């Protein structure tokens with residue numbers, strides 16, 4: 394990953410992780426700043442242009458770091474469902490990504506005060522076992538070589554048996570560990586969706602091979618058919634995808650599978666539409682229900698049922714989770 398500029402909060406300079414990251418990025422221009430928001434929250438940024446020339450901001454996260462899972466996200470039946478935000482923005486560039494409507498900038502922020510995240514988790518664990526999606530606002534696995542954040546969450550899981558961590562990815566990592574409370578969640582999308590809407594992500598064949606390797610090594614693996622996108626010929630595309638995965642991976646060895654059609658907060662969608670006037674996904678005529686933009690209900694149901702039925706040929710329905 395090439396960054397055009399590296400911004401470093403002055404107070405972040407004292408953290409060992411800052412030194413480790415900078416050590417991996419020789420010959421870069423470092424600009425010291427007071428607060429990450431001075432750069433990240435600047436007015437009138439061109440998020441599209443920034444994505445082409447992404448900068449990295451190294452910062453310290455104050456205030457809330459762990460959040461309750463949003464209703465549009467799947468809890469997989471877990472009661473204490475949280476997500477953590479230890480990085481903001483992503484090296485990948487999915488056209489449908491809600492981050493485009495959530496953040497004013499496409500630059501990436503990496504927080505280096507991981508010991509504070511550890512304290513937060515330990516505090517919440519006092520209330521009972523918790524499930525943390527650590528890779529929602531980014532792709533921690535894709536960035537792990539630089540930031541080590543995925544390794545941090547794995548270590549957290551190893552040290553806390555009552556913590557269940559999900560690491561979701563569109564990369565194709567080589568997973569050799571089999572930590573019983575870490576779930577590697579691979580997003581599975583048909584080739585047409587990957588090439589049309591998931592820029593810079595790993596090709597679907599590579600994701601399937603990586604998932605197969607992880608399963609063989611005993612890792613907990615989740616398949617996420619999420620978001621299901623209504624492309625022309627979507628039925629055939631998803632049928633081929635499920636067949637291809639089932640050919641290479643024994644579904645009975647998967648932890649579970651999620652199915653979810655595209656949905657996004659209507660507020661984020663409005664911001665995405667402004668920033669991306671040519672985006673096919675942003676300008677689809679969704680319906681708004683309870684503040685969430687989604688496919689029209691019949692169409693949404695048809696898509697979820699169709700994909701769920703395909704998957705149910707390979708794994709029990711009790712292991713398939715849908716978002717509504």
Ligand code: SF4
Nearest residue numbers: 483485486487490531
């Ligand atoms: S991989 Fe996930 S977080 Fe990254 S751009 Fe795509 S949808 Fe967004």
